[in-house]
Amino acid sequence: MGRDAILKSIKNNKPTLIPSPEINLESFEEEIDVLTAFKEKVALVGGTIIELDSVKNIDTKIKSLYPNISKIISCVDESQLGTILISEKTDPHKLESIELAIVKGELGVAENGAVWISENDFPIRVLPFITNDLTLILNKKNICSNLHEAYKLIGKRKRTFGLFISGPSKTADIEQCLVIGAQGAMSLTILLIDN
């Protein structure tokens, strides 16, 4: 039973070695405008995407999108809207009533409207999920074409926890009717800046 039995069984039963295939990434390359494609896909997956002229407009924009919100956590230097401070030592359960979290997006992926965020960007792992609304600040230069490129670009990171997040949480489990807002954040807004 257990490890040794499993490994022994595999060794006895596995076929002759088949080499791993060479992947020709050029087969997937397309002439596309990554920014336009990214914006289209974010909208397709139920996210909101807004291009800002200046980093200085972040807070104004967020205030206009969420006028009545008071419980805000900001994990980005560019926003001063945070009303609640957290650290790695905060009990994640205490974030239950957070209304808005503002987090830095590291990389956007045009083919699926996803943004890579990681533990570098927010101190408590549950934050982007437990918050009611989530806003990501993404530099529009940090958008790549597809996941193959994305994995190259995030390949050198310190690996703890990270995710590709594409749009707000959603489900279609009730008669295939799409409902935006399931267990995670009810909405996702991406503010594109140009630094």
Place this chain on the structure above:
Amino acid sequence: MNHAKKAAIFNKNEAKVNWHDKALWYVREKRDNAAHDVKGWEYLREVASGIKANVLSDLDTYLIEFESNATKNGIKVHWASDAEEHNKIVHKVLETHNAKKVVKSKSMLTEECHLNPYLESKGIEVVDTDLGEYIVQIAKETPSHIVLPAIHKTKEEVDALFQEHLGTTPSNGNPEYLTNEARKHLRNKFLEADVAITGVNFAVAETGGIVVCTNEGNADMGAHLAPVHIACMGIEKIIPKEEHLGVFLRLLARSATGQPITTYSSHFNKPSEGSELHIIIVDNGRTEQLSREDFRSSLHCIRCGACMNTCPIYRRSGGHSYDATIPGPIGSILSPGKDLTKHSSLPFASTLCGSCSNVCPVKINIHEQLYKWRQLIVKDVKQPVVKKTVLKIVGKVLRNRTLYNLAGKSARFMLKYAPRFMVYSKLNAWGKARELPEIKNENFDTWYKINRKNNG
């Protein structure tokens, strides 16, 4: 009861069959649209299949590499030969932490191991937090589809269930209202949970990390609130390198639901400070499947469900007709390996149309494996005497031209001259809903002799 009988019962309600069929065909069409959007889709499938073939041919090396890297990052790795061992390991972790409340996100492996009833018998509350799984849990049913567990339930049925279990007000099955009520209820469960159990979509050997994909965020809500996270995986979930996730994540959601990617693709490499992350690596019949040359590639499966959506039989019979944890085409080539007798009707629940093999993102030749299982089943599983005898006689007739002519003549004579009540009796399953062809005066052999006798 075999698939045919269950399917016949399902088909008594034609409106429901049409509804079920259309719902899943719609998902298949969404998959087609998403696939069209990807340049090089067929090549991507080829690559994915090749990666999986390499993995299976060196699986022990990759698993050892995975374990080593995961352990270095503070992850506790366990191994389970079978379902019982898996359940015991889960329970042991729970006991160590005095855990009484567990939240679970989608894991077909835990379904396969019947984990829920095992834990419940030990006095532990297990809540399935994927909305579809939650629905079937409170309905006391099993999932009928591996990605869309409650696809067989109408919104009115869900409404009734939620009224009973969540005290919701009647809403005619309003999906937004019901989803929101579930959100509130499940949120409390996440906040109170002692342990979170998830599945594993992909385990990366070179980093020792795992990826869990959801649309709802329920895996993460569970894993990041509870101090202990147990992730359960079959041995075949391994992929060699992180860059291979580019291939598989591009294929998975598109094949499953037609989305370009799931909302959340969470990469776990280290437990968070003060938390524990356990991974249980499970065999439960997989190494045995690995030994079967004809069926080995069924282990490529990434559990996308595309084969179910495209299967005209699955759409019209529903997942429960298969009576197997994993239903549909892939289930029909995995399950006989576990219990040939119990699942002997499954490889025959198919016309071998081949559509499943074409939509499979990892190019499992499902329809060919169905054909091969049939050959094994008739040899090893007791066949209905009538079927076996008739077919063996047919074999003898078809290899003997004289007998063949005789059989042909008799059949034609019978069909032409026998009274209708004899021909369309209860024994004639063909004739239940179909006419037999009108018999012409001569067969082709006779016509040829008369009209072309100089040739041949």
Place this chain on the structure above:
Amino acid sequence: MRVGLFIPCYINQLYPQVAIATLELLEKLNVDVYYPNEQTCCGQPLGNSGYEDDSKGACEVFVENFKEYDYIVGPSGSCIYHVKKHFDILEQTSEVIKVRNNAYELCEFIVKVLGKTDLGAKFPHKVGLHKSCHGLRGLHLGSCSERMDSHFSTEEDLLNNVNGLELMSLNRKDECCGFGGTFSVFEEAISVKMGKDRIQDHLDNGVEVITGADHSCLMHLEGMINRNNQPIKVMHIAEILNSSI
């Protein structure tokens, strides 16, 4: 070029008009066609039911009858697929290999080997094409809707050149009809439902005549149409192509 005409057992017995149409069509295309009269069956019904071993005798008879021809042509995608794919259970002698390599479904033979698509046929009706699965996905007679290949279809190439023929578009272009051999009997409920849905698709799209390259599918659909007295006809593609040339 000597062509051996393969007539599936059920066509021989129950639908001789399809065999006659096939023969006449090939003759009109100036093909030197012979009918080996000791042929029986390709063995498919046994193979599909799990009795592959018991079908070896029938497969051997097939090879024996057709080994001396340059091509073997039959009006049935599923039978030809069975020969090409499942005759691997026989010892691969040079004769077996020759038969497997040179077996062709009728439309494929006309388009690929004879290089013809316009046969000068005339059939002024609204026609629905049923793309039988074994021919489509097994023999690659055409592209299928679930794969990302560019569109092509051997049967469409032929039908689009038939004078007056209007090829109607279906909602589900290549869904299985539900025949599946013994499936039609052992999983009768689903088989019938699948057939019913196919027929409805054709009716919903104004089809007058359903056609295809596999008469097993057509037999199944026709059986239901006749039982339910539905206003739609069924003809094998060989009959359409042969009808007026």
